[in-house]
Amino acid sequence: MGEVMTAQGRALPAEDTADLREIGFRSLDFSELALRVEDELGDELNFDAPGLRRIATVGDVLDFIEQLQSA
């Protein structure tokens, strides 16, 4: 997540509770992060597996990615 933020010229806040809208982490950034994870793992991920949920904070993003990897 830090790499995605850095590529956009921004820094990842330390707190998991940080609000995504406030730090400017948008849908495209989130999607890019998922693709980075996919490339790291070298395997196609099932993006539908974690189900619909509210993703509002840095912690929500990290949870989602964790669930993607274990799905």
Add this chain to the structure above:
Amino acid sequence: MNTRRRTTALIGDDNTVVVAGKRLTWRTLRKLPQLPSPAAVLVDNGADALAALRHHAVHGTELLVATESRVDERMREELGESGFAVVLPDGAITLPRLKRVEESGRAWLLTSGSTGRPKRIGHTLESLTTVTADQPPRTWLLPYSPGTYAWWQVVTLSLTQADQGLVVIEPSELEEWPKIATEHGVTAASGTPTFWRQAIYRDADALADVPLEQITLGGEPVDQAILDQLREIFPTTRISWIYASSEVGASIVVHDGKAGFPKAWLDRDPHPERPVLSVDGDELVIRSPHHGAGQIGAVHTGDRIEYDGDRVLITGRLDTDEINVGGSKVSAGVVRNVLMGHPGVSWARVFARKAPLVGRMVAAEVVPNRSLGPITDADLVQWCSTRLPDYGVPRRIKFLDQIPQKETLKSDV
């Protein structure tokens, strides 16, 4: 067997034809045994393909010629069921399962198959001979795979016009074609943008040595970057790009060194010798006098266009060019043009990747220009960010070692 002489005069029968380093003429090419008709002649070298074409031109037989590798077992069976005897490179003939009367003078082409399995499109030597005005004496490079529309364009020019020599390039010679072309005095060459990009990428100095007076690009979307690179290497050469396909023939020819064609060419008054170009939605539609059999009237080409000022750009196939990123649409061709405009990029392919939240994201594969030092994905993302909306910026970029190229000289961009 039909032995009528055809009406298209073989004015070029004494033109030079260089195959495998040997200087011959059309007339002195190796004679093939009398071919059946209809015949699908599958070849493993360019000389036999030319010999099959000349046989067709002299005897008026029904012919499909293609490389052996492009016609799989299933297609061979389909050809047999459609009345074709299948002739293999070693001369072995599989007789047709259906016996029918030949269509005298019919030449069959296989489409490139970019939209699925190759289809058969019927032509005649006359409908394939689109260059009829007198041409300055030239020696043409022939790098195309036998039987493709582009191959027929070059070979019919050589067979029907005086002083139009040919230098055949076999697939095994593609990497060193500039050397062969220089050795045999090639002055005109036609190839896909991928073909030209590879030549520049491999050895731009060797390419610059070829005494080219005419450069032609076709078979894939032509972007401004490749036109500019060729212009830099060949400042005085005529550089043209052609939109042509088996279905509608050669329909757009542009000589002004710019990508796309003038908007003013759309919806012009009908003229017997000139195709009518129009746009339906964002699809290019062509009504062409050079069309294949059964392609009369307006043909929806399946190619997507975008307007850029007073030009119409052909960006790619309709079914793959548009990428929908969370409801915002972007053309893969436009993104590719932006990437190709970066001086550190020799080749790029842009495509959609499935992604959460937005459905699809723009991704790219890139071959860097080695002579200009290393580039990073961050460099390219930044380059694109200042030229494209944020949803059009490829966020994932993979670097490749070499430019991919298929037998058709295309790279499926």
